[in-house]
Structure formats: structure tokens, C-alpha cells
Amino acid sequence: MTDMIAKDGVEAETVEAVKSLSGKYKYGFSTDVEIEYAPLGLSEDIVRLISEKNDEPEWMLEWRLQAFERWKQMKEPDWAMVDYPKIDFQDIYYYARPKSMSEDKPKSLDEVDPKLLETYEKLGIPLKEQALLAGVEVPDGDRKVAVDAVFDSVSVGTTFQKELKNAGVIFMSISEALKEHPDLVKKYIGSVVPQSDNFYATLNSAVFSDGSFVYIPEGVKCPMELSTYFRINAENTGQFERTLIIAEKGSSVSYLEGCTAPQRDVAQLHAAVVELVIQEDAEIKYSTVQNWYPGDENGKGGIYNFVTKRADCRGDRAKVMWTQVETGSAVTWKYPSCILRGNESQGEFYSIAIANNMQQADTGTKMIHLGKNTKSRIVSKGISAGKAQNTYRGLVSMHPKAENARNYTQCDSLLIGDKCGAHTVPYIEVKNNTARVEHEATTSKVDDDQLFYCRQRGMDEEEAVALVVNGFCKEVLQALPMEFAMEAQALVAISLEGSVG
Amino acid sequence: MNSLIGKNEISDTLADFFIQPNGATWANNIRSEALVAFNDFGVPTKRDEYWKYTNPQKLTMIPTEPAALFSNDEPPMFESIDRVKIVFVDGILDLSQSDDLILEGATIETLVDATSKDIHWAKDLFGSLEKNGQKPVKRPLAALNTAMAAEGLVIRITDKCKKPLAIRYIHNSETSDALVHNIIKIESNAQFTLLESGAGAARFNSVLEVDVADNADFHHVRTQGRDHERKTVTHIFGRLGKESIFKSFTMTVNGTLTRNDAVLEFTGDNARATVAGATAGDGESFHHDDTVFITHDAVNCESRQVFKKVLRNGATGVFQGKILVKADAQKTDGYQISQGLLLDDNSNFLAKPELEIYADDVACSHGSTVGAIDEDAIFYLVSRGVPRKQAQDMLVLAFLAEAIDEIDSNDLADDINDRLAAWMNRR
Numbered sequence: 001m002t003d004m005i006a007k008d009g010v011e012a013e014t015v016e017a018v019k020s021l022s023g024k025y026k027y028g029f030s031t032d033v034e035i036e037y038a039p040l041g042l043s044e045d046i047v048r049l050i051s052e053k054n055d056e057p058e059w060m061l062e063w064r065l066q067a068f069e070r071w072k073q074m075k076e077p078d079w080a081m082v083d084y085p086k087i088d089f090q091d092i093y094y095y096a097r098p099k100s101m102s103e104d105k106p107k108s109l110d111e112v113d114p115k116l117l118e119t120y121e122k123l124g125i126p127l128k129e130q131a132l133l134a135g136v137e138v139p140d141g142d143r144k145v146a147v148d149a150v151f152d153s154v155s156v157g158t159t160f161q162k163e164l165k166n167a168g169v170i171f172m173s174i175s176e177a178l179k180e181h182p183d184l185v186k187k188y189i190g191s192v193v194p195q196s197d198n199f200y201a202t203l204n205s206a207v208f209s210d211g212s213f214v215y216i217p218e219g220v221k222c223p224m225e226l227s228t229y230f231r232i233n234a235e236n237t238g239q240f241e242r243t244l245i246i247a248e249k250g251s252s253v254s255y256l257e258g259c260t261a262p263q264r265d266v267a268q269l270h271a272a273v274v275e276l277v278i279q280e281d282a283e284i285k286y287s288t289v290q291n292w293y294p295g296d297e298n299g300k301g302g303i304y305n306f307v308t309k310r311a312d313c314r315g316d317r318a319k320v321m322w323t324q325v326e327t328g329s330a331v332t333w334k335y336p337s338c339i340l341r342g343n344e345s346q347g348e349f350y351s352i353a354i355a356n357n358m359q360q361a362d363t364g365t366k367m368i369h370l371g372k373n374t375k376s377r378i379v380s381k382g383i384s385a386g387k388a389q390n391t392y393r394g395l396v397s398m399h400p401k402a403e404n405a406r407n408y409t410q411c412d413s414l415l416i417g418d419k420c421g422a423h424t425v426p427y428i429e430v431k432n433n434t435a436r437v438e439h440e441a442t443t444s445k446v447d448d449d450q451l452f453y454c455r456q457r458g459m460d461e462e463e464a465v466a467l468v469v470n471g472f473c474k475e476v477l478q479a480l481p482m483e484f485a486m487e488a489q490a491l492v493a494i495s496l497e498g499s500v501g
Numbered sequence: 502m503n504s505l506i507g508k509n510e511i512s513d514t515l516a517d518f519f520i521q522p523n524g525a526t527w528a529n530n531i532r533s534e535a536l537v538a539f540n541d542f543g544v545p546t547k548r549d550e551y552w553k554y555t556n557p558q559k560l561t562m563i564p565t566e567p568a569a570l571f572s573n574d575e576p577p578m579f580e581s582i583d584r585v586k587i588v589f590v591d592g593i594l595d596l597s598q599s600d601d602l603i604l605e606g607a608t609i610e611t612l613v614d615a616t617s618k619d620i621h622w623a624k625d626l627f628g629s630l631e632k633n634g635q636k637p638v639k640r641p642l643a644a645l646n647t648a649m650a651a652e653g654l655v656i657r658i659t660d661k662c663k664k665p666l667a668i669r670y671i672h673n674s675e676t677s678d679a680l681v682h683n684i685i686k687i688e689s690n691a692q693f694t695l696l697e698s699g700a701g702a703a704r705f706n707s708v709l710e711v712d713v714a715d716n717a718d719f720h721h722v723r724t725q726g727r728d729h730e731r732k733t734v735t736h737i738f739g740r741l742g743k744e745s746i747f748k749s750f751t752m753t754v755n756g757t758l759t760r761n762d763a764v765l766e767f768t769g770d771n772a773r774a775t776v777a778g779a780t781a782g783d784g785e786s787f788h789h790d791d792t793v794f795i796t797h798d799a800v801n802c803e804s805r806q807v808f809k810k811v812l813r814n815g816a817t818g819v820f821q822g823k824i825l826v827k828a829d830a831q832k833t834d835g836y837q838i839s840q841g842l843l844l845d846d847n848s849n850f851l852a853k854p855e856l857e858i859y860a861d862d863v864a865c866s867h868g869s870t871v872g873a874i875d876e877d878a879i880f881y882l883v884s885r886g887v888p889r890k891q892a893q894d895m896l897v898l899a900f901l902a903e904a905i906d907e908i909d910s911n912d913l914a915d916d917i918n919d920r921l922a923a924w925m926n927r928r
Contacts, residue, residue, distance in 0.1 A: 079550065081857075398871075400846065400847075403846075413856075413858070415858065415860075415861035415863075416861065417861055418828060418831070418860060418861045418862070419828070420859075420861070421857070421858060421859040422856070422858045423855070423856060423857045423858060424854075424855060424856040424867070425853070425855050426852075426853065426854060426855075426869070427851075427852075427853050428850070428851065428852040428853070428854075428869055428871065429849075429851050429852075430841065430843065430849065430850045430851070430871040431849045432843075432846055433843030433844065433845055433846045433848060433872075433873040434846060434873055435871070435872070436870075436871070436872040436873075437869070437870060437871040437872070438868075438869075438870045439852075439854070439867075439868060439869040439870065440866070440867075440868050441854070441856060441866060441867045441868070442864075442865070442866040443856055443858050443863060443864075443865040443866070444863065444864055444865075445861040445862050445863070
């Protein structure tokens with residue numbers, strides 16, 4: 001089997017490493033560090049406390065409080081095809097940070113609690129840039145990746161600060177950005193996802209604790225890939241991060257996001273907001289490998305992942321590409337969207353959503369075509385196994401002024417086993433006759449002939465299914481940056497373990 | 502004819518506006534139960550997900566907005582077909598214009614007669630498919646119809662009918678507000694073709710409940726009348742037995758507001774169903790909505806949804822289609838296509854083609870496309886000497902033909918095609 005897949009581009013080593021974990025959630029460990037919590041529950045005081053802990057300017061606190069006021073009036077949405085026990089928003093810690101990060105904040109990665117760094121090492125995230133900087137040889141072609149690691153509510157550290165600074169790129173946690181570049185944050189925060197956009201985004205606006213901030217100045221091609229790694233560690237906490245990326249005229253950046261959480265019996269909440277601002281001729285590539293703890297096979301525990309992601313292509317010829325591999329979380333509710341405002345702007349959405357056991361995923365995208373000659377492309381691959389429910393929900397909207405706009409959508413669903421569900425809910429709104437929209441969707445099971453072919457060549461059923469599924473997802477996997485594609489490919493196999501036979 | 506028979510003009514709610522007919526106890530019970538359901542559901546509004554793209558206000562306001570009569574020199578539909586003809590004027594059966602209610606292989610009664618008999622087979626069917634079709638999506642206007650409709654036909658098919666039954670709904674009063682409820686029971690191995698035509702009334706609410714037993718066939722071809730100002734809401738509730746066939750085609754041209762719901766359920770294995778529609782909308786005030794919900798609850802069944810809409814001068818076309826495949830409905834083949842052709846930049850096409858699938862051994866697909874007419878194809882025709890306008894008409898007809906092809910009978914398909922061709926140049 002390893003040979004087969006190795007040919008497909010995954011290193012045998014990776015496959016072995018993944019296989020050795022035999023179907024267990026690889027990242028289910030928790031790190032034993034002392035955690036400082038804010039009091040349980042949510043109130044105006046908690047909002048004030050979070051703002052105070054981050055040493056924020058007054059306007060930020062006001063903004064948060066406004067959001068909190070609005071949130072109190074809002075109702076939790078119930079239209080998604082997901083079913084979970086009602087969340088008690090007063091039974092969550094809205095702020096948790098490792099104690100070592102509190103009083104004397106470490107000034108460099110060297111001062112960070114080694115336990116935290118160990119955690120990221122275990123996760124395979126290279127936080128320490130020293131090795132590289134000390135002159136350890138980097139093989140040709142190996143790209144460097146700058147990482148911002150977020151542990152529970154706070155950013156632990158950001159690597160490659162110096163190199164990025166030389167290029168003029170700002171990449172830091174949003175709490176730092178609020179101190180160092182408050183004008184930039186003030187100008188853009190909430191300009192793509194308004195303060196009270198939806199229930200979860202509003203909650204995030206009130207209580208977001210940290211996240212990443214990226215600013216790429218005019219004409220700059222970011223010299224390396226940027227990455228944020230989110231880790232929920234503390235029990236009963238919610239993670240509410242906010243990411244803001246601004247790509248000025250003619251700039252470009254590739255951004256990666258990864259997430260894991262320990263294995264716990266009680267479900268945990270994750271409600272993030274991601275805002276992308278893309279100016280004329282700029283390009284953002286945003287890739288996510290979401291591997292939050294999905295809960296056990298009986299649906300106990302896991303992360304509730306309620307995320308609002310939106311890109312605003314403000315300038316002409318702006319381009320955004322969302323790629324997501326969603327394998328984790330007990331419940332996923334996520335629709336990365338593109339507002340194609342600039343003429344000739346482009347939005348792309350590539351998604352693999354895998355739901356196994358009791359997982360539920362309701363995910364998709366929105367392509368809002370406002371400008372002339374705008375283009376969008378949606379490729380969504382949903383895989384359901386076990387007793388999981390997987391829904392694609394998307395909107396393609398062609399506004400009257402979107403002359404000659406184009407959209408192509410393809411949603412394919414694959415069912416493994418007869419206890420799961422695969423659903424497709426596309427909305428198509430066309431108000432312009434020069435626009436062209438094409439939508440296709442198929443639902444089928446793993447092809448018996450293909451399985452037979454693999455089995456005949458000595459693969460066991462599980463390997464055969466993994467191979468067929470990898471082929472089914474190929475179009476999306478190819479859209480991922482190299483390192484991520486490999487991790488994702490291995491994840492696809494591991495997520496489906498135990499789903500056949 | 503007084504079109505306000507059975508209406509309470511001073512009411513302020515839709516339920517009070519109509520007067521519940523009085524019949525046998527069983528029928529009164531069914532109607533009362535439907536009224537309870539309607540009151541429970543409430544009047545639909547644009548905020549309901551199922552009315553997302555169509556504002557039902559014109560269907561629920563009381564009294565209805567008047568609709569001007571539409572006069573033209575065209576002969577009625579299906580004149581050339583050998584058929585048994587029945588005429589309703591503003592929703593009221595007009596025996597003087599109808600043939601005798603006699604069709605070989607069928608018994609035909611009026612709803613008034615059937616629901617006033619103490620014992621009648623319709624007891625088990627009247628309102629039952631409508632009630633069943635209220636889950637998981639509520640259809641309040643169908644419940645209202647069951648509760649309040651006094652008029653309609655109750656038809657039992659026991660054999661293969663050689664002739665179709667053609668119902669013509671004439672719109673004759675500018676203020677008529679009609680409810681018609683038809684019930685059809687097709688017994689095992691029987692066959693029946695139903696033709697419906699006409700605008701029916703200023704506001705026309707019709708429900709058709711069809712129970713197709715094992716090995717039985719049902720064919721349905723409908724044209725909805727071109728009265729520009731008519732408002733129409735129709736519901737077809739179908740239940741399909743083993744190896745049965747259900748085929749329904751609707752042509753809709755113009756009308757202020759048209760909402761056609763088709764709700765089908767496969768209960769027996771190896772059955773086949775098609776719901777198809779061809780729509781031509783011309784003008785800002787025209788809004789067409791086809792909403793289909795097909796539930797597969799049996800093995801090896803095939804369903805097709807084929808909808809084509811040509812829209813111009815600000816017309817709006819809506820398609821909401823759903824295929825629900827339950828966990829035991831293995832070997833399902835579900836197909837759904839909805840296409841919009843926008844002839845100018847004021848027209849809108851809004852679609853929500855949905856799949857909800859709980860069985861793994863299925864092949865379900867849907868496609869939806871929207872766009873303008875293909876300039877290359879126009880160029881091809883024009884370069885061969887076809888005038889531009891004519892070339893466009895040819896392409897429009899070819900586009901709609903894919904839906905008309907779903908009609909089995911060539912005679913009926915030709916009739917529809919001829920009609921559409923004649924309508925290309927007139928509103």
C-alpha cells in the first residue's frame with residue numbers, strides 16, 4: 001500500500017507515521033501547563049477583562065461592547081443541517097492563557113515555556129527558527145514558513161519576525177498589532193465581516209482574544225508562506241480568534257492555518273472570524289487544514305467549529321483562493337466567502353470535507369459577483385462515512401452590474417456506508433443575462449469496480465478506500481501548498497479509518 | 502355567475518374569508534383537521550425559507566387583486582385531442598359546457614357529490630396525501646385548499662383509459678378567487694392521462710392528489726393560461742406504488758405570479774417519476790416558481806426533474822428542487838436539471854437545487870445553468886440566412902424542447918410545441 005500511495009506523492013514515511021497511530025486522533029494529548037482563566041461565563045465584565053488583558057486602546061473596548069450588546073439581542077441560527085445540544089454560553093471560559101505568558105511576557109521564543117514549544121514540536125510545527133538561522137542547511141527548494149502559534153487565547157510566538165520586517169511585511173498577533181499598528185487595525189477590522197454580521201461573528205467581535213494580523217504593503221510578494229497554528233488546550237474554553245489580512249495593491253501572500261485540540265469528553269466551542277482585504281492586483285491564498293478533535297465514535301466531545309471567513313476583493317483584478325481540508329470538529333459551520341467587488345476580480349474555493357463517525361459538517365461558500373468580468377470557481381468534495389452528516393451549502397449571486405461574470409461550481413459527494421448522509425444545498429441567484437453560471441453536483445458511493453481493482457492487487461479494503469478517496473479529492477489537494485497537501489492526503493486516509501468493514 | 506360564492510367578504514383573515522363546505526361527517530372532519538393545520542402553520546410569508554425567492558403576499562391577501570380577462574383568438578388547448586372535456590368557470594364546475602362525466606375505465610364524480618356520501622372510497626385519500634406532504638416542509642396554502650375547496654373532481658381509474666380527461670379552467674370574472682381540489686386514485690395496472698389548461702380564476706388555488714397503485718401509469722400535461730394578471734398556486738401530491746409511472750409536465754406562460762409545488766413520494770420499488778416544466782416569462786410583473794420535493798422511500802426508483810425557463814423584459818424564474826433519499830432507498834437514480842435562459846439583462850433566475858441523501862448506493866446528480874443565448878449559435882443561423890429574430894426564436898424553442906421531450910405522447914408534445922412557437926411573438 002505504501003508503495004502505491006508513495007507514487008501518488010506522499011512520502012512513505014508520512015504514511016507510516018500516520019498508520020502507526022492506528023486510527024486514534026493523533027493530536028489528542030493535552031499539555032500540562034498552568035492556565036490562567038478569566039471567570040466562567042460571559043458578561044460585560046468579561047469583555048472588559050479580555051480587552052484589559054490585551055492592553056487594548058479604548059476604541060477597541062467600545063467596539064467589543066457594542067458587539068456584545070448586539071449579540072445579546074441575537075438568536076442562534078438553526079438553519080444548518082446540524083444537530084447538537086444547546087450551547088450554554090455561560091458555561092464557557094472566554095479567556096485562558098498559559099500562566100507563563102502572563103506577567104512578564106517572553107521577549108523572544110527562547111524565553112517561552114519549553115512545555116509550550118514542546119507541544120508544537122509534538123504537533124510537528126517548527127516554531128524554533130534558530131536552527132535555520134544558525135545556519136543549518138536548508139535543502140534547495142524547501143520553503144520557509146513563518147509561524148504564529150496561538151495557544152488557547154493567546155499568541156505564543158511568531159517566527160521569522162526579522163526577515164519579514166525587512167520585506168516590509170507585518171505578521172504578528174492581533175493583540176500586538178493593536179499596540180503597534182492600531183491605525184491599521186482600526187481601519188480594517190470589521191470592514192469585511194461587520195461587527196454584528198451573524199450570531200457567532202458577533203460573539204467573536206465581543207470576546208476575541210487573539211489571532212493573527214498580516215499586512216502586505218504595496219507591490220510586496222511575501223517572501224515566505226505565513227502560517228498560524230491554533231491549539232485549544234484548556235478544558236471548557238472557547239477559542240475566539242480573529243484573523244485580519246490586508247494585501248495592498250500588487251502584493252501577494254500565501255497563508256496557512258492549522259488547528260488541533262486535545263481529546264476531551266466535553267464539547268468545546270471555536271468561533272473564529274477571518275477577514276481578508278485584497279486591493280488592486282493583489283492576491284491572497286488562504287489554506288486551512290482543520291483537524292480539531294472530532295469527538296469519539298459515539299459523538300462525545302469534540303469541537304464545535306462555527307467560523308465566519310470572508311474575503312473582500314476591493315480592487316480590480318484582485319484574487320483570492322480559499323482551500324480547506326476539513327477533517328476534524330464534531331460540528332462544522334463554515335462558509336468562506338468571496339465578495340468580488342473589483343472588476344475582473346477572481347474568487348476560488350476548493351474544499352474537502354470529511355465527516356466520519358458522528359461528525360456533522362455544514363460547509364460551503366458564497367461567491368458574490370458585483371464587478372464586471374468577475375470569475376469564481378467552486379470545487380467541493382464531501383465525504384461521509386460512519387453515521388456522519390455532510391452538507392454543502394453555497395451561494396452564487398450575480399448582481400445586475402456583474403457583466404460577463406462567470407461561475408463554475410462542482411460539488412461531489414461520496415458516501416461510505418449506509419448510515420451516513422450527504423446533502424447539497426446550493427443557492428443560485430442570477431440577475432444579469434451576460435453572466436454565466438454552471439452548477440453540477442453528484443452523489444455516489446465508492447465505486448465497487450475501483451475497490452475491486454485495488455483489492456485484486458493486494459490492498460486491504462481500508463487502504464483501497466483511502467486510495468479511491470484520495471483520487472476523488474485530487475483536484476482540491478492539488479490546490480494546496482506542497483507541505484499541506486501531504487499532510488492533508490495522510491489526514492484523508494486517517495480520518496476514514498474504521499469506516500469500512 | 503357570482504364568483505364570490507363561498508366567500509365571506511368582511512373577514513380579515515384568509516381562513517375566515519372562505520366558507521368551509523358542509524358534507525358528510527368524514528369529509529367535514531378532514532376539512533376541519535386541515536383548517537386546524539392551516540391555522541397552526543400560519544399564512545406563508547417571504548421570511549419562510551420555502552418562499553425565499555417568491556413573495557406569497559398576492560396569494561394570501563384578501564380579497565385578491567382583480568385580474569383583467571385575457572382575450573385572444575386562439576382555440577382552447579387540446580382541441581385536436583380525442584378526450585372527455587370538463588369545464589370549470591372561475592373554479593365552479595359548468596356542466597353545460599362539459600361532456601358527460603363518462604370515461605371508459607374510470608368513474609368520475611364531483612367533489613360535492615363524493616364528499617356528501619356517508620360512505621365513499623375517497624375518505625382514505627381526500628386530504629391524506631396533502632397532509633403527508635406537509636412534512637418536512639409546511640405548505641399552508643394546500644392545507645387551506647383541503648379545508649375550504651368545495652369544487653373539484655373525484656376520479657377512480659380501474660382500467661387502462663383510452664381517452665384522456667381534459668379539464669379546462671376558464672377565467673371569467675376579474676375578481677374570482679377559486680379553490681379546486683381534485684382526487685385521483687389509479688388502481689393496479691390501470692392507466693390514466695389528465696390534461697389541464699387555463700388560468701382558472703383571478704386567483705386560482707388548486708390541489709391535485711394522485712395515488713398511483715402498483716404497475717399503474719399516470720400522465721399529466723398542463724398549461725396554465727396566459728392571462729397576464731392571474732395569480733396561481735398549485736400543489737400536486739403524488740404517491741407511487743411498485744413499478745408505477747408518474748409523469749407530469751407543466752407549461753407556464755406569463756401570469757403575475759405562479760407557484761407550482763409538486764410533492765411526490767415513492768413507496769413501492771422500481772417506480773419512475775418525472776416532473777418537468779417549460780416556462781416563458783415576458784415582462785417585469787411575471788414571476789414563476791417551480792418547487793419540487795421528491796422523496797425516495799423505496800428501492801431502485803428513478804426520478805427526473807427537468808425545468809427550463811426563458812425569461813425576458815424583467816421576468817423572474819425560480820426553481821427549488823429537492824431529492825430526498827431515505828436510508829433504505831438504495832439503488833436510487835435521481836436526476837435534476839434546471840436551466841435559465843435570460844434574453845435581456847433585466848431578467849432574473851433564482852435556483853436552489855437540493856439533494857438530501859441518506860443511502861449510499863445511489864446515483865444522484867443535479868445541474869443548473871444560467872446564461873444568455875449563445876451568440877455563436879445565433880451567428881451560425883444568421884450566416885445561413887435566418888433573420889436574427891427568427892434565429893433567436895428557434896434557439897429558444899430548442900431550449901424549451903428538452904423539457905417538452907419529457908411528455909410521452911407525441912400528439913400532446915406537438916400541441917405544446919405549436920402553441921409555444923405561436924407565442925414567441927406575442928405576449
